[in-house]
Amino acid sequence: MVLGNIGRTIRDSITGTISGAGSVVEGTIIAARNATVGAFSGSRDAITEFQGLVADVMKGTIQATSGVGGELGSAAKGAVIGVIRGVGEVATVTVGTCSDTVRAAIKGTSDVGGDVATVARSAVEGTLETSKSVGLRAEDAAFSVTRGAIQGTREVGGDLGATARDSAKGVVTGTAEVGGNVLEAVEEGTRGLIQGAADVGGDVASVTRNAVEGAIEATGGVTVRMQDAAFSAARGAIHGSRDIGGDLGATARDTIDGTVDGANQIGGNVLQAIEDTTRGLIKGTAEVGGDVGSVARNAVEESIEAAKRVGLRAEDAASAAANGAVSAAGSFGETTTNTVTNAVGGVVGGVAVTLRAPFRAARQDGGERREGS
DSSP: OOOOHHHHHHHHHHHHHHHHHOOHHHHHHHHHHHHHHHHHHHOTHHHHTHHHHHHHHHHHHHHHHHHHTOOHHHHHHHHHHHHHHHHHHHSOOOHHHHHHHHHHHHHHHHHTTOOHHHHHHHHHHHHHHHHGGGTOOHHHHHHHHHHHHHHHHHHTTOOHHHHHHHHHHHHHHHHHHTTOOHHHHHHHHHHHHHHHHHHTTOOHHHHHHHHHHHHHHHGGGSSSOHHHHHHHHHHHHHHHHHHTTOOHHHHHHHHHHHHHHHHHHTTOOHHHHHHHHHHHHHHHHHHTTOOHHHHHHHHHHHHHHHHHHHTOOHHHHHHHHHHHHHHHHGGGOHHHHHHHHHHHSSEETTEEOOOOHHHHHHHHHHHHHHHHO
16 A cells, blocks of 8 residues: 555554544544645645545555554544544635545545445545534535545446445435434435436436435434435435436436335335325426426336335335325426326326325316316
8 A cells, every 4th residue: 555645644643543542533533634734734735636635644544444443434434524624724615625525535445445335425424524614514515525426436436326325324414413404415415416427427327226225224323204305315316317417207216216225124114205205206396397297107107116126015105106296296286286196097007096085086177177178
């Protein structure tokens, strides 16, 4: 392992601090902060060579952590927090700084054979956790930070899906740690992951599925309801897809897949998660002027397929998705409601859909109007 001066300083400092105090995170924060302040104070070139500085910090961190038997994720989180705090003492921290920090942390990790996805999660979490102390809102930083994580992962040839899943988890836990609006951050983080995948020509479908799955899985450790995270991730996925000119129907399918897998993974109510995901999909689609009927139909069809993987009745999954879609459509007026109701009512993919009473009545009214027109 080749280390620059900063990397060696970090390695030696962290090793000594951890050995004496036993705290991986605190020891790394102190060492990374001191090294960053020293680098910026000692050289005008440090700002232009920021990513190289962070990568060297990560290399030194990994070597020190390995030497004392510490946990990589905790050390990576501490290093990122220390770097950002250090920058904040000598310059203005922007969302771009945060994105560059995560991106460089991933590069430094890859250079020494560390687990990229693990570090991506810890770096995202640490960045958002310390954002408040440098004058940023975690919710505002989430888009740029997750986008940077995907870009950094592609640069080192890593698994974009794994990074998306773990970064989404980092968004939830990091924002919750500073008392931020987790649901807003989930939305923005999902958008950022999708944008990042498009930027690097990656598999947007895989990133979308994993982003939604990770956001839902992470709710098990914070005071955020699973179904609320599902709604926000779905809405963010639609907005992200529209940002890159994607197929909203395909995005709906990928989002449902991620929801079912995420909810099932943590033993959550999968049917409730499906319903709230579809609500988010329709709300997002209506907001961006997309085809709500197509998105609703795709969501119901994919719910039927996904149900088979987790042992649910297809009729229950289809009905949950359909009712979520029609419920959300009601906020956008009669035309939208009728479009969605007609798209998902009756039989979809050979499966009978049961709409709740108010929605069933709306479908009947819509049908009568069409016959008389």
